[in-house]
Amino acid sequence: MATASAVSALGAKPVFADINPTTYNIDAAQLARRVTPRTRAIVVVHLYGLAADMDPIMEFAHSRNLPVVEDSAQAIGAGYKGRRTGSLGDVACFSFYPTKNLGACGDAGMIVTNSAKHAERLRILRNHGQTEKYVSSEPGWNGRLDEMQAAILRVKLRHLAAWQRARQAHAAEYTRHFAQIPGIMPPLVPEGYEHVFHQYTVRAEERDKLQRVLSEKKIGSAVYYPVPLHLQPLYASLGHKEGDFPHAEHAAQEVLSLPMYPELRPAQLARVAEAVTEFVRH
Ligand SMILES: Cc1ncc(COP(=O)(O)O)c(C=O)c1O
Secondary structure (H helix, E strand, C coil): CHHHHHHHHCCCCCCCCCECCCCCCECHHHHHHHCCCCCCCEEEECHHHCCCCHHHHHHHHHHCCCCEEEECCCCCCCEECCEECCCCCCEEEEECCCCCCCCCCCCCEEEEECCHHHHHHHHHHCECCEEECCEECCCCCECCCCHHHHHHHHHHHCCHHHHHHHHHHHHHHHHHHHCCCCCEECCCCCCCEECCCCCEEEEECCHHHHHHHHHHCCCCCECCCCCCHHHCHHHHHHCCCCCCCHHHHHHHHHEEEECCCCCCCHHHHHHHHHHHHHHHHC
């Protein structure tokens, strides 16, 4: 929702495209079908910590002369064919919201770009549109990174690679447990990608029942996200109906994110994996 509502907040109209059902990221072919002469930019979310398939997206965007914004809020450090998310599009956004892989002690975020022109404009916008002190030529906002948050993030940044390795080891262990279990589909990591597992999200046909059973065992889990964007009340005026983006709708009914954080202990992980396995076997 944060991605789409940023578009709406500009007074622009978000136009959605369906996902690839195995990666949960935007499908390049679907995207191409949704672009019109009125399209001004393409926004790609790298969901759960896995990069979207950027090569065909960038190729298509260049052919149409459209800029690409990467929403890398969930995917700091994620790899795609030897590069990292945030370096693949024209501009990229990161979130340091406390639950993110690199979390501040409150709200914080970052935009990166290789374009000097975009960087200059963004520096103006983040500070009330000021081109010099107390002189503004366009409306902006307060998008400054608080110094205390920056100080905390600089210290935590040193640990990010180790935390990432821990998440990846936990994910490999979960997947080892689930690989032979029918009815549970572990997250896919395509060849050439490095997943950073902001979430470890499985698909389960009886997702709601599984979540209830886990909850009874005091095991936390979460659904990211239960309502697809095109069916949100905010976007009722776009006139979408159920069935417009079947892969996104199907995923919304089946995805479940299991406990995932660097400090997860082997016994805790085993307890979660056993609870899921037991549910499927009964
Ligand atoms: C994919 C995605 N985009 C954008 C955001 C927004 O980031 P923030 O809350 O730092 O504004 C989030 C998380 O909140 C997110 O998960």
